[in-house]
Amino acid sequence: MSRGKHHPPRPKPANSEDFLIAADLKKDRGWTETQIKSFLAEPDRTARNPFSRKAAPMKLYARERVEAVESTEDFRKAREASRKRQLAARERSLAKKKEAVAAAQALELRILREPWEEVQQRVLDHYNSRLRRSQSPAGPRTSQARRDRMTVNYLRHKQTSYEAELEEFKGVVGVGEAYLVVRNRILDLIAQTYPQLKAECERQKFDAPDLPDGVVL
Secondary structure, three states, X not given: OOOOOOOOOOOOOOOOOOEEOHHHHHHHHOOOHHHHHHHOOOOOEEEOOOOOOXXXXXXXXXXXXXXXXXXXXXXXXXXXXXXXXXXXXXXXXXXXHHHHHHHXXXXXXXXXXXXXXXXXXXXXXXXXXXXXXXXOOOOXXXXXHHHHHHHHHHXXXXXXXXXXXXXXXXXXXXXXXXXXXXXXXXXXXXXXXXXHHHHHHHHHOOOOOOOOOOOOO
């Protein structure tokens, strides 16, 4: 498999053209760590690591031996079993993500509606109370677009059940997807409660999500 210009060849020890390293086996040929240990056991050679003299020697596997192993029935069965396990794991993960998304869609979300002028003033007070020394305070001359952004952020975190609802998904498979569902539902709720913020709410749906620590998509 050619690695192309965006994937330059992996550095290898000198005089190892007919040998493969573990990264070659895994990335280019689909081997797993278990398969390497089971079918190749000891390497055919070791050589000094080209990255660092202090690193452990690199294990080299003869290409001819690797290809011979790959042609055996035992290896084909092991690879097929591994593929089935990976597919089953993906299906379980997908099912759990669907469950998390369904739960996020069913959550009862709340927002406390207040007079618009009071909300705007509370937003400015909150923003200015958290300023760093290098930042300028917000006020009447602040652009409406910036104030809308500040207001939506404030409502998301301070005036809705946003943070509490996310606690429901800590440690759950699919928490990232559930987080996006909750975030977008709350944005819709804000837009429904304060129609003047609809454009900003729609814009924020396309922002890269600011996921909590430890949460990934």
